[in-house]
Amino acid sequence: MTIETPTKNQELLQEFTAAQREAAFKSLSPDMIAHLREIGTVTREASGTWLYEAGMGAYDFYVVVSGMVHIIDQGDQGDGIIGRVGSNAFIGELGLLMGQAPFLSAKVVEDAELIRLTGDEMRAVINSVPEIGDVIVAAFAARRELLMKSATANLTIMGPEGEPSVVRALEYVSRNRIPHRWLDTRQAEGAALADRLSLDPAQMNVVLRGDQVVKRPDNPGIAYALGIPLDVADGTSVDLTVIGAGPGGIAAAVYGASEGLNTLVIENTAIGGQVGTSSRIENYMGFPTGISGTDLAYRGQIQAIKFGARFASPRTARSVEQTEDGWNIKLCNGNDICTRSIVVATGVQYRRMPLPRLEEFERAGVYYAATELEARFCANTEAVVIGGGNSAGQAAMYLSRHAKHVHVCIRRDGLAATMSDYLLKRLESDPRITVHTLTEVTALHGDKMLSGVTLTHKENGDTHVDTKALFIMIGAAPNTDWLGDKCKLDDKGFILTGEAAGGSTPFATSCSGIYAIGDVRSGSVKRVASSVGEGSVVVSAVHGYLAGLEA
Template identity: 40%
Template sequence: MTQSTPSFPEVGDVEAAATVRLSAEQFERAARYGVVAEVEPGQRLPNDLTLCDTATLADGLVAYGPGGFAGELSVLTGQKPALSVRVVTAGRVHRLDRPAFRRLMAQQTDLSDLFLRALIARRRLLRLSAEQTTRIIGDPRGGDGLALRVFLSRQGLPHLWLDAASVEAHAVLNREGLREDDLPVAFTPDGILRRVTPGVLGERLGLTYRAAGRGVVDLAVVGAGPAGLGAAVYGASEGLSTLLVDAVATGGQAATSARIENYLGFPFGLSGSDLTTRAAVQALKFGAEIASPCEVAALRTGEKEHVLVLSDGTEVPARAVVVATGAAYRTLPIARWDHFVGRGIYHAATDLEAQGVAGEAVAVVGGANSAGQASLHLARYAEHVTLIVRSADLGAKMSAYLVERIRADPRITVRTGTEITGLMGEERLDGLTVTGLGEPLACRGLFSFIGAVAATGWLAGPALDEDGFVLTDGPGALPFETSVPGVFAAGDVRHASLKRVAAAVGEGASAVRSVHQALARG
């Protein structure tokens, strides 16, 4: 269980938010949810939200005196705590374990906002503290390193990244007797992880699903993109025991969008990562559980309940299921495409990828909004951006406001009616051959936004269309219900969906209404 930390602008002064104290009235209300305990100097406390009555506590970043409270975002998410709280001066505290803290969050709106801002601010302080974080050494330009770095970023996990090519990284590797084939390497409080993957690190940090002592959940949501997050927020807020699982990390493809400017209520735009991490914290606030990375290998359907079978064989029984796995990236049928993925070919254009090609010539392939947004964002970093569009009309699938901005940007060259025919380079991409151009196009980064296919290879039972998208709303079915009663689909994975972030959120929320009706019919 996890979740990412949003960069909420309203948090304001991070240190002030991290060290906020409760008024006497607020403290009294919060203390009703806790258990009183007397503590002694040097004592280590469990990963609870701990209110300081007369004792003073510290966690290595901040000290908390009377009226303050100790605890980090892991109190809410359930992940392994990043900080250890110890007693500085003896006295009395009130401890709220996770169930008690969730009750407070659900019942005390003002306290919920105060605690949430403080926990987010502390996570942000923690991410700036090299001494308190997991350290990773890897090649941020290689496939394995980039995958790990994207995972850490999207999960909001405090970490210090060292480029394997740096002098500091070499010194650490030599000191620890590590070699290049050990990369990526993670240094955690529990030891060193060689050739670490997101899955292994997620398990070590307590982010994956734990089945011990579990019963049947009311709602299991597969896929943590906008549709899945929408379903989780509305399911949990309406009293359903809700579990959200994702094979990679929270946010889905939406999290890779550098800027979304047409989402209702955000006139100045926001990044896809910011939007989805806000939604994830919101789901956690209402009591949803999030497990990631957590891959679902199969769905076994039944009359009274359905069972998600995870890739490690763990079974998760649920009374209702929302499938929101979205779609997988399309590739071009060009030699060595797979070889260059993560070594010059990318399916996202966030700051992480853009920084890796700063000052270089790059290309974007695609003709829809995601390609246009990526081109404008990359132009801030790259020497020059070439936008390659197969259609003869840039505005065929792209919003007019993006077309206008791209045409006006001297850093972007648009080549319509053009296709990529070849990839150049040895270990890393350094050029392209394209139709209509007599010489190779210098390119250190190719950002591909050419669409996707339904991510339903794991799904058996519900009817699919010829392209693998889930069919819903059949005769006698509830809205968003598949051909299997009690199994629903929302977002990009659903046949004839709109393929827009706002629509996906709405579908996820609307599917929950049908879930309630399905549970009521027994």
């Protein structure tokens, strides 16, 4: 073993499968090292040299030929050694592939001979030498998993449970797989750090590397502070822009980039779209025991990046305008993207309910997703789920393992018409779940945080449920407002494609060069597999369109 892991991480490693452990710490063979030596620069660094420090800009990829390098997590408790990298091993994790600033620091602790490759050189090797690419990409992905579990002190989200901005920040970092830890400022450790840094414990703040405070940042502010590149330079010009990084958009990016298109993905919330809000997808082919939505999306994103696709997130597409050369996309920060073609994959979002005080409790007890993050807020409380579709069913099953009890409320008299049979049977046979038919949630109660809801049965009247967690999973609305009247929409706001839009190919919209796929498309089957399928095949139509422009 050429990478040693200190005790804390060795404990964490027990949670990893043997395959993940092997992938994370695999060494390069002598042939691979010889190949990298030809491409990179050989350097000798003395003990005490920092190769890079967390938060600095772009950094390089290093193979350790001899000597020893420590990987260090810098936090408020001082420097923690995350790994010791010796001969024939390499340094780096996923951020290197994604162009992110490092989350950890690397310091030479025994005089070392190293092979250094720039990010571009490393990406070129990954794409041109699959044997080396497989080892590096698998290691980077597995190391990110380890980092996510090890709650690195490099990024600390501070603030009390139930504060909406804390939940918002945690949603952002969890769904984008940014290593972090959360210190609840009502608990001793969080309160002590807030006191030492003179921070208001009632507010959300971010602390980097133990002492650098960013006060009440929004999500782009967190990304900036971490050195995560959000910005595509103003006037950037690409072949294909994919708007939305749900499963459909990610698939389009994988196929676009792998088939030679200069591909950019714009995502306004988190990579994965709706799938990132699901704890387990059980009907996606190839995963007989299911896969978490974030895992599926994450794998796709790595694949797309490996082929050269770029992701800008969180960034919102605000409008599109036709130009002489194609289309101009205006982003929320005012920047413009010039693109020759567009795949719209902006999906749908849950409808908000016309419930009194709803806004007051959003992220303070009212949630629109049921993942590991929200499950944390269900400990010691009953949970209420509104909705009768598969997403509500999955949420109920998942939450029943975390909450004291789960109540599913539906207006209809049964679930058979709206939920898959396998889920329905599981719900009915689970003693931790009660399905309330002919029932609506009609009132929310609490002071700052949700503490209870009123359920109103059509015939039997009102009952009260004490709960700190209400999940709203009803009727999805298409994300098409930003398109204005550019493309033809159906009467519910979904984008018309193919014949219905006067298009020559199935996913062509009424605007030439703009395609729509996945849940946002009128008539689409609202499933992961169908979105992925549409995202994969649309690229051949894009190629045909671009070839036509050049002819």
